[in-house]
Amino acid sequence: MNISSKNSGISANQQKPFVKQLEPYRKHLADIHKNGGFDQLESSINLPFSKHIDQILAKAKGYQTKTLNTVVVIGIGGSNLGTQAIYEALPKKNVELLFLDTVSSSHFSNILERLTKTHKNKKQFLIVSISKSGGTAETIANTEVLLSSLKKSYGDVRDRLVVITDEGSKFHDETIKQKIDSLTLPKMVGGRFSVFSAVGLFPLAVAGYDIRALCRGAKSAIEDGTSSITTKNIAMSLAITTHLQQKNGFNIHNSFFFAPELECLGKWERQLIGESLGKEFDRNGKRVNVGITPIVSIGSTDLHSMAQLYFGGPRDKFTTIVSIKDMHRHFVPKQQLFPTLVENLAGKTLATLMEAVVGGVVAAYQKSKLPFVECVFDKLDELSLGNFLQMRMLQIMYLGELMNVNAFDQPNVEAYKVETKKRLQNA
Amino acid sequence: MNISSKNSGISANQQKPFVKQLEPYRKHLADIHKNGGFDQLESSINLPFSKHIDQILAKAKGYQTKTLNTVVVIGIGGSNLGTQAIYEALPKKNVELLFLDTVSSSHFSNILERLTKTHKNKKQFLIVSISKSGGTAETIANTEVLLSSLKKSYGDVRDRLVVITDEGSKFHDETIKQKIDSLTLPKMVGGRFSVFSAVGLFPLAVAGYDIRALCRGAKSAIEDGTSSITTKNIAMSLAITTHLQQKNGFNIHNSFFFAPELECLGKWERQLIGESLGKEFDRNGKRVNVGITPIVSIGSTDLHSMAQLYFGGPRDKFTTIVSIKDMHRHFVPKQQLFPTLVENLAGKTLATLMEAVVGGVVAAYQKSKLPFVECVFDKLDELSLGNFLQMRMLQIMYLGELMNVNAFDQPNVEAYKVETKKRLQNA
Known part of the structure; x- marks a missing residue:
C-alpha cells in the first residue's frame, strides 16, 4: 500500500507544530502498545x-x-x-x-x-x-x-x-x-x-x-502509527492534514474507492469517522457540534453521478482516492463490434481503462485545487486490508485528540434509543 | 404515500414569497405538460x-x-x-x-x-x-x-x-x-x-x-407538481423548504430510508440532487460553487454507525425520513431463548420493532430541533415508486430555479473525461 499526501494542500512545515502537539498522545499510544492489556480507551x-x-x-x-x-x-x-x-x-x-x-x-x-x-x-x-x-x-x-x-x-x-x-x-x-x-x-x-x-x-x-495475515498487517500499522519517526507515522500525518483542512472548511470526507468491492470498507469508515468525531460537546464540556461527515464514492460508477458536484459544487470535501493496481484482466477485443464509439479501446485491458480513469480523476482534482490523498493498493489481501483498517483507526484516535473530543463514546445515540424503548413498551 | 413537512422548520408563511417567485416557472412546467413534445429542458x-x-x-x-x-x-x-x-x-x-x-x-x-x-x-x-x-x-x-x-x-x-x-x-x-x-x-x-x-x-x-402503473404514479405527481394549488404541489413546497434550510446552513441532504431495499433509490437521488444542483457557475455566469451534498442512510442499520454524528455533530443536515407501513410479518416468539436481554420484544412482529425505531428517531429529531420531512409509503409498488421518483424530479427542477442554476447540465464532468482520454491514447 502506497499513500501519498503531496496533494493534501498541507505542507510538512505546516504539520510541524501539530506533530509537537500530538507528541504526548503518541507516547500514550506507544505506552499502551508496550504495556499490553485492555484497560485503556485505546x-x-x-x-x-x-x-x-x-x-x-x-x-x-x-x-x-x-x-x-x-x-x-x-x-x-x-x-x-x-x-x-x-x-x-x-x-x-x-x-x-x-x-x-x-x-x-x-x-x-x-x-x-x-x-x-x-x-x-x-x-x-x-x-x-x-x-x-x-x-x-x-x-x-x-x-x-x-x-x-x-x-x-x-x-x-x-x-x-x-x-x-x-x-x-x-x-x-x-x-x-x-x-x-x-x-x-x-x-x-x-x-x-x-x-x-x-x-x-x-x-x-x-x-x-487468513486472520494471522490480517493481524500482521494491523501490527505493522501499529508499529508505524506509534512511531516517533514522522515520515513513518502516516496515521498521525493524515490526522493532522485532515484536521487542518477541516478547519479550512473541508468538513466532508469523501472516501473514493475505485473498486466496487470496497464499498463496505467505506461503510466501516463511515462509522469510524462519523461516530468517533461527531460530537455535541468537547472534552471540556463545551457545546461544539463538531464532526466530519463521511461519504463514500465508488469509481468509476459515481463519476457518472457525483463528479459534477465534486468538481463544481461547494469546496467542502477532502478526498481519499483509493485504487488497486492491475485488477482487471479482461480486455476489449481488437476486432470491436462498435469501433467508432470510443477511441483507443481496442485491445486494451479493463485495468488499462480503469487506470486511465483514475489518472484522469487525479489530474482533475489537481487542476481544481481540491485537497486529496492518494492510496494505491498493490494487492487486495488480508495483509493490506489489515494494515489499512488499523492505520485508519489510529488516524481517528489522533484526530479525536486534535479536535479535543472523546473519540470513544457515543452519548447522543441514547436519544432515539430511549424513545424507541418507550414505544416498544406501549406497542 | 403521505408526506409531512410539519417538522421542516419552515412555515407556510415563510414559503409564500417563494411560491410567488416560482409562479412563472410553475406555469412554464404546466405549459410543457400541456403542449407535450420533447423540445424543452424539462x-x-x-x-x-x-x-x-x-x-x-x-x-x-x-x-x-x-x-x-x-x-x-x-x-x-x-x-x-x-x-x-x-x-x-x-x-x-x-x-x-x-x-x-x-x-x-x-x-x-x-x-x-x-x-x-x-x-x-x-x-x-x-x-x-x-x-x-x-x-x-x-x-x-x-x-x-x-x-x-x-x-x-x-x-x-x-x-x-x-x-x-x-x-x-x-x-x-x-x-x-x-x-x-x-x-x-x-x-x-x-x-x-x-x-x-x-x-x-x-x-x-x-x-x-407493471410499467403502466409506474407511469400512472408519475402522471399523478406531474398533475400535482404543476398545479397552482399550493397544498397539492408538494414538489414545489419541498423545494422551497430545502432551499430555505440550505440558506440556513443545512447544505447536506440526508435520505434516511428505513428499508434496506431502498438503498438504490437513494443512489438515484444522489445523482439527481448532486449533479443537478452542484454547480460552479450560476445562470448569470457568476462563480458560485453551490450545491447540496446528498447522503443516503439506511435505518435501522446506520443508526448504529451514524446516529451519533447526526444528533451530536454539525447541524448541517436536512433529513427526509422514509418508512413503509407494516413491512415485516415475522415475529419474535413468545417463548424467547434470551428473554432478559431486551425488554418488550416477546410476541412482537419485526414491523412493530421497526415502527418503534422510526418513532424513536422522529422524536429524537424533534427534540434536537433538526429539520426533517417525513414520508410514509403505505405500500412499495410500481404506483407509489413512480409517484415518488417523479415528485423528486420536479422538486429538483424547482430547486434549480430557486438556486438560479441550470439543473440540466453537467459541465464540470468534462474535466476528468478529457484527462482520461489523453491517458487512454497514450496507454
Missing part, C-alpha cells in the same frame, strides 16, 4: 498482538467441517461492518458469509430459505450472533426469530450458535447457563474499534480467511 | 404520457419467452440508477436483472459465469446496453467484452442485444447498420431524468414489472 491497538487469536483459530477450526457452507453473522454497526468490509473485499471461498443486521422480512426470508431449502442438515450452517452489550434490539430479535424458525426444520439449533459479546454481559451469562458456545471481547474495546477482536476474526476465520 | 415530464410506452411494451413482449430468465443491463449513472432503484425496491419475479456499470473483472466474471454455466441457450438471456450519448467508455467496453466472451459459448449473440441510446447517435447508427434491435430516447431528456423513457421502462417491462 486498548484496541493491542488486539492484533493478543493471545486470543489462538483461541479464535482453535474454535473456528472446530466448525470448519467439509459439511459447513454458510455462516450467518447477526450483528449491526460495529458488530458486523468490519467483517463485511474485509469479506466483500476478498475473493469468495467455499464458506459463504451472510449478514443480517436490521430487521427486514424480505432479507430475513431470503436467508431462511437458504438455510432450509438448499441445506439438508444443520451442520451445513453456523449462526454467529454478535452484540457487544448483549442488548441490541435488532440483533436479539433477529437471533430469536431465526432460531425459532430453524427449529421447525431442524429442532433445537443452539448447538449451531456461537455468541460474541462483552465478557460478563447478560448475553454472556445466558450462553453459560444454556451451554451455548461463545467468545468474548474486552469491555474497553468499542464496537467500531473491534474488528481485530473475535467480532471480526472469528467469522472470517471460519470462512477460511 | 420535457422529461412528458415521458409518462408518451406513446413510446406502447412501443416499449410491444418490444418487451417479444422478448418475454418462457425461456428468458436473465437480463443484463449495461449502463452507468443515469442509464441504470433509476432502473436499479425500482428493481431493488420491488419483490423479485421470474426474470432477474443484473447490472454491469463500472469495469470490474470480478463482477464481470460473476455475470459471465451466470450466462454460460447455468444457461444452455442464448434465448435464456438478453443484454440491454444503454448509453445516451453512445460514447460512454465503460458501457461500450463492457458491451464489447461481454459479447466477445459470449461468442465463445454461443456464437454471434447480437440477436440477444438491445441498444438504448439517443435518436441519431453514432451508437444508434451502428445498430441500424448491423441490424441490432434498439430503442431511443429524446435528446433533450437528460440521463438523470430518463427513468420513464425506454432507459428505465424497457428492462423493467421485460422483467415483468
